[in-house]
Amino acid sequence: MSSAFNPVVQREFFGIVRSPKAFATLLALTITFSIAVLMRWPTDATVDLSGVQSIQVFRVFGYGLLAGVVFLVPAFPATSIVNEKNAGTLALLLNSPLSPLSIYFGKLAGVLLFALLVLLASLPGAAACYAMGGIDLKSGLGLFYFVLLLLVFQYATLGMLISSYVQSTDAGVRLTYSVIFALFFLTLIPDAFFPGGSGVMGTVAQWVRYLSPVPVVMQIMGQGGLGSKGLISSPGNMQFILFTLISSLVFAAVTISRLNYRIFDQSRAQGVITDDRGLVARLLRRFLFIVDPQRRKPGIPWYLNPVMVKEFRCRRFGRSQWLFRLVALCAVVSMVLTFAAATSVTSWGTETIGGLMVILQVILIVVMTPSLTSGLISGERDGGGWELLRLTPLSSLKIVRGKLLSVLWTLLLVLMATLPGYLVMIYIQPQMWYQVNLVLVCLAWTVVYTVAVSAAVGSLFRTTAVATTVTYVVVMSLFVIPLLVWLGRGAPFGFEMVQRVLLINPVGAALSVIETPGFEQYNLLPAAWYVAGGFSALMFLVFGLKVWRLTRPV
């Protein structure tokens, strides 16, 4: 290796590529893309001059690749800086003759090179789509890969920025995935309320919409769909490109400015406690927090599982005061959505609003659950707490129960917070009460299902960062894949196929029950509940067995 070559690139890139997980990921992606294309490859001698079939294949391939980029790329930059900081190697790097700029670009290049490998692995699939005809090289395939490269750049710089602020690798992964999820999905919502871009709010909503890559990718795929209903036909590609480039450069600049000794310059928490503060401060905090996390706690009462209480107390997000805020926010959002439907702010009916509420709740569940659940065991093993737990007389069943309850309570509270919205919906259309009940059961199953999968997958890994990343990828795949297949309903996927795939999680059933446009024809109940119940039981069993095994002497 030449001495002119940035050693950080070498370390980062080969560090990623050498890991068996990265190799397995690349292999799995190549196989998946090949299978996806092969499944739709023409088997008869008929020539498809219209190119419809190739576009169908391209859509499946394109959305799959987009999902792959969203799931895989953020994991590496999200841990890149915080990992080095905690291991002490960042201090060594900063103490070397390497400038912060070369350290940053070395790390960034390592991540980008890996992402490039992922994109390269997809090229045979892309070439096959192109060979089938009907796809323009420049405005179709070329533009699609350009958008993906921009996304990779944005996610890598964003991940590294977050990584430079957080104190632990799992926090980096959690926050990066949450921000990316928000950029990807939540940015589509304001436009739904101000469609067509009329007025200031409409224009803002339209700009916000182009923060997400979804509209651009949908335009490249030549289709409208979920999240784009009522939108104007303006391409908005330039807005997306501009925003992605500018934001990436800002992320990079801020991160580089943080790469100096100040990154370590943090004093230890002083442990100021509210009980020891003045009366005014105490009253103010009581008003702001309702349940103040800084007050002196009484001991854990006998009727509460100590592990559950410990889990709550260990969280920064997820303690009572945050739950109250989240519950309030959920309640307001769900009420606003329902009110919008009732007052005809949008042209959508209560079914569409109901569908949107379900999707919002699912996003909340999918973003929150892996973050709360994946580190239940790996977090303890990482921090050395597991050994101490094993030394206590707590049975593995009590540990499992405490840990799972700590997550289930949080999610059920969040779920309950959306009840006002549904109540308004029933008030507007009383005949919907039965549907709303079924939807709530579906959502409850979604919570149980997501917790079960996250707990089981997370428990299989020793380090929290890996557990969190893999759990996010698995959970998001379980929820996004059925949606991708649903987007290809009619073609390339038939009714039966879509119906079967929608059974993978209970969300499809919730959307079909509330008769969300595009879902109403599927009959998914009670099969979706049985599948969710059976799969959750299996996952809980895996989690329980893993905990039991980890508590045994070896």
Next chain:
Amino acid sequence: MTDQQPIIETVDLTKRYDEFTALDSLSITVHSGQILGFIGPNGAGKTTTIRILVGLLKPTSGTARIAGADCLTESRKIKRLVGYMPDDFGKYSNMRVGEYLDFFGAAYGIGRRKRIVRIDEVLEIAGATYMKDLFVDALSRGMQQRVAIARTLMHDPQVMILDEPANGLDPQARIDMRTMLLRLADMGKTLIVTSHILPELARVCDIVAMITKGRLRAFGTLDEIMRDIQQRRTFEIQLVDHDQVDRVVALVESWSREMNHESEVTGATTETMVRFTTGLNDREITPLLTHLVGSGEPIAQFREVPTDLEDAFLSVASGSHGGDAPQAEPVTQEATS
């Protein structure tokens, strides 16, 4: 339980990982109220032994009992009898020291009222009362060690096993730790303490177990071990000039040959000193000094190097590593304080 009955007893304790033997037929006994210093280089098998004792590891063969309870089959009893402080602190983020201890107290099934009182008691014993409201992840190493001791004491265990309690501590904190260990022993606790800082152990331990490559090399009270080690004594001859060193080395070697005694003689020119190790007693060594003076060599000092735990350990360790020092036989014995 009487004082004559051992509180900790291992018999032929062995742990194998495939071909590798981490622990080989370890047999030791410790009586109530004693402090056992467990010494060995990295990878010697100390932590393996400790983990078997606290029920975290399953031995391949042999038995380990604490207060009559089998460490493998009666793990619930063991958990109540033993307080284990691993080398790793095991911190939880966003938790204050009081909450941390409250959790472990609740995990041990201590009732709420008793727990609240107990938290203050153990913090007082560990000298950590002022840390009660601090966050555990913001504590320094020395503070963490104190909180870890407090946590280990929460359920008032009979036996405390402390893995490297003085590791990473500054001199003052080490002195405090030593005082705390003695205080715990005064409270009637039986302690097993591992440490690399041997002078620290020498000051607090009643008995010492030296282990290398999974085998017990020496076991007994400090005096017993010293007596064993001192069968080979080291002498230093301080000379006046550097050029004397080679001549005196030759003189000592020739004298040893004449007297038919085996001695290891080394010269340190920079220190103007000759060292030699021998099994001779005081009466037998006196003619050497006469011989040296008689040969006309000016001698500044002729002294015996006092042996401490560090020397004892090095002697045992080098013996086990196939060095020239005599290898101590693996000992199985009941130590008495």
